[in-house]
Amino acid sequence: MSDEPVLFGFYVPPHPQPLLSPDGNDGYAQLRAAFDTARQRIEESDADIILVYSTTWPSIVGHQIQAHPEPEWTHVDDDFHFLGSMPYKFRMDVDFANGYKAAADARGLHARTVAYHGFPIDTGSVVALSLLNPDNRLPACIVSSNIYSNRAETLVLGKAARDTLVAQGKKAIVVVVSSLSNRMFTEHIEPSEDRIHSAKDEEWNQKILEFFADGRLEDISQLSRDIHGQMRVNKVVTYKPAWWMAATMGQHNNYDGEVMAYAALHGAGGAVIQLTPTAGSIGDKEFDEDDVEYYRGDRNVLDKGMLE
Amino acid sequence: MGEIVMGCLAPHPPHLVYADNPEQNEPVSEGGWETLRWGYQRLARKLKDVDYDAIVIFTPHWQTYIGTHFLGLPNFKSKSVDPIFPNLFRYNYDLTVDVELATAMRDAAADAGIVTKMMENPDFRVDYGTITSCHLLNPDWDKPIVTISSNRNRHYYSVEVMNEQATALGKACLKAIEESDKKVILVASHSLSHRHFVEEAPLPEDMSREHIYNHSQYVWDMKIVELMRDGKMQEVIDLMPEFTEQTMAETEGGGLTWLMAAMGYPDYSAEIYGYQSVIGTGNVIAAWDPNESTRELVL
Numbered sequence: 001m002s003d004e005p006v007l008f009g010f011y012v013p014p015h016p017q018p019l020l021s022p023d024g025n026d027g028y029a030q031l032r033a034a035f036d037t038a039r040q041r042i043e044e045s046d047a048d049i050i051l052v053y054s055t056t057w058p059s060i061v062g063h064q065i066q067a068h069p070e071p072e073w074t075h076v077d078d079d080f081h082f083l084g085s086m087p088y089k090f091r092m093d094v095d096f097a098n099g100y101k102a103a104a105d106a107r108g109l110h111a112r113t114v115a116y117h118g119f120p121i122d123t124g125s126v127v128a129l130s131l132l133n134p135d136n137r138l139p140a141c142i143v144s145s146n147i148y149s150n151r152a153e154t155l156v157l158g159k160a161a162r163d164t165l166v167a168q169g170k171k172a173i174v175v176v177v178s179s180l181s182n183r184m185f186t187e188h189i190e191p192s193e194d195r196i197h198s199a200k201d202e203e204w205n206q207k208i209l210e211f212f213a214d215g216r217l218e219d220i221s222q223l224s225r226d227i228h229g230q231m232r233v234n235k236v237v238t239y240k241p242a243w244w245m246a247a248t249m250g251q252h253n254n255y256d257g258e259v260m261a262y263a264a265l266h267g268a269g270g271a272v273i274q275l276t277p278t279a280g281s282i283g284d285k286e287f288d289e290d291d292v293e294y295y296r297g298d299r300n301v302l303d304k305g306m307l308e
Numbered sequence: 309m310g311e312i313v314m315g316c317l318a319p320h321p322p323h324l325v326y327a328d329n330p331e332q333n334e335p336v337s338e339g340g341w342e343t344l345r346w347g348y349q350r351l352a353r354k355l356k357d358v359d360y361d362a363i364v365i366f367t368p369h370w371q372t373y374i375g376t377h378f379l380g381l382p383n384f385k386s387k388s389v390d391p392i393f394p395n396l397f398r399y400n401y402d403l404t405v406d407v408e409l410a411t412a413m414r415d416a417a418a419d420a421g422i423v424t425k426m427m428e429n430p431d432f433r434v435d436y437g438t439i440t441s442c443h444l445l446n447p448d449w450d451k452p453i454v455t456i457s458s459n460r461n462r463h464y465y466s467v468e469v470m471n472e473q474a475t476a477l478g479k480a481c482l483k484a485i486e487e488s489d490k491k492v493i494l495v496a497s498h499s500l501s502h503r504h505f506v507e508e509a510p511l512p513e514d515m516s517r518e519h520i521y522n523h524s525q526y527v528w529d530m531k532i533v534e535l536m537r538d539g540k541m542q543e544v545i546d547l548m549p550e551f552t553e554q555t556m557a558e559t560e561g562g563g564l565t566w567l568m569a570a571m572g573y574p575d576y577s578a579e580i581y582g583y584q585s586v587i588g589t590g591n592v593i594a595a596w597d598p599n600e601s602t603r604e605l606v607l
Contacts, residue, residue: 078371078372085429116395184374186464188374
């Protein structure tokens with residue numbers, strides 16, 4: 001697997017508790033410990049870049065890629081502002097960001113880089129990079145999640161990331177920032193009272209964690225629409241992170257999966273999970289939709305009639 | 309007894325500030341979206357002649373899931389950078405908050421059973437919806453504001469639940485205003501139809517590229533504007549679930565529902581100051597003047 005451009009990947013939650021209040025309850029502490037272990041594994045790797053896809057960075061005008069060389073600010077979360085501020089200064093791989101934009105364009109996507117002082121880097125990215133790369137040992141790249149994009153567009157966005165890694169000869173750690181179930185309690189609760197919002201969310205989280213533990217990333221990707229319908233609050237049109245993660249890391253089930261921690265975050269399901277490419281496979285068991293290499297835009301049947 | 313002296317529907321595309329080239333905003337433009345900007349300028353002139361103490365703004369770009377939050381410190385000074393259009397909006401703001409009124413509104417809302425929180429972190433960055441609407445309504449920034457977050461009931465439940473909760477919040481805010489002895493302008497900061505184009509013209513202010521996303525959005529927007537002209541605001545709120553779902557409308561945040569509930573669903577004509585699309589979304593500037601002697605037929 002030495003030619004693989006992605007050494008391994010992490011799926012991590014966006015909530016600020018593991019960063020700002022890890023001692024709030026045992027679950028937050030376990031998530032924080034898992035973040036710390038992940039940080040150590042990244043430090044021990046020979047990766048060149050940390051590549052972040054964050055579900056808490058929504059975009060509208062195509063796909064945005066952070067390209068400021070040293071974004072610096074003090075971030076405060078919209079809901080959890082009372083937990084404290086998150087000062088940050090990150091190091092971005094500007095060459096990779098520019099290459100990623102070009103690769104996305106080449107695959108039919110609309111993408112652009114952003115490099116503005118004060119640009120509001122989202123809570124999920126701030127938490128992930130602060131905990132996984134606190135000393136900026138590795139440069140990073142963050143890509144947004146377009147609110148309108150669906151499966152084809154997201155798969156192609158992931159493939160463009162992989163194209164860029166190959167073209168630049170870089171080894172990456174992939175970080176996907178997303179909850180599992182994402183329904184939070186709508187009232188204030190004490191950390192000691194925290195639990196997964198419902199039995200249904202808990203059941204679905206356990207099912208998806210089982211898939212992750214088995215290394216079945218492509219199967220999770222194929223099940224994304226079910227996941228969206230069953231365990232996600234419909235803030236956006238689809239559950240996209242597994243599509244992007246699979247397309248970037250490789251669309252198969254040949255992974256060693258490790259669920260490092262799982263806990264409730266104000267009712268939502270938070271997990272730190274590692275996936276490492278491996279030779280073994282459980283086989284592809286789920287199949288719903290075909291692959292796509294190039295994004296040709298939304299297929300508007302009213303405009304175009306029968307598909308050719 | 310305090311009172312609401314004006315209610316405004318004030319959309320916040322950052323494009324309008326960008327097009328105006330105020331000194332606070334870093335990017336420089338060649339103009340654009342004049343129909344909306346000239347409408348805002350006329351409304352801002354009218355507000356200069358209105359005696360008021362504070363602007364209370366309900367913004368969909370401070371999105372909270374754990375209740376409704378209120379800015380709770382007297383001053384915020386920072387740079388607001390739009391996460392969607394950072395090329396257009398990097399605005400240096402310095403604003404004051406009427407904390408006394410914000411606290412009174414929070415208390416009234418809590419008394420009404422609404423989950424609430426005061427935001428008292430000095431590093432908090434005020435959202436660009438608040439900045440844009442307030443700048444365009446009061447470019448001098450010479451009045452304190454109260455910013456109320458948008459609780460995303462629509463995401464967690466439905467537009468119907470959003471309508472119920474925003475209505476309760478509006479009534480609570482009215483109660484706080486009446487008990488405050490202050491004259492207040494209420495602002496719902498949002499568009500109507502809200503489907504964006506996902507690509508931007510090389511020159512964003514190139515007006516040859518600007519149009520509504522599709523005709524369905526336009527027809528719905530015009531229906532709502534017509535009802536506003538006819539003074540049928542209860543009907544607008546009753547239509548809110550269908551309108552919001554059909555047009556991806558930014559009314560989903562609850563601003564217009566909150567505004568109308570606080571103002572008692574006006575049965576008089578709204579003052580219409582302009583309608584125009586911005587990157588495909590539909591935007592109307594409207595105002596409800598409770599004072600019959602100063603109420604105007606604008607457009």
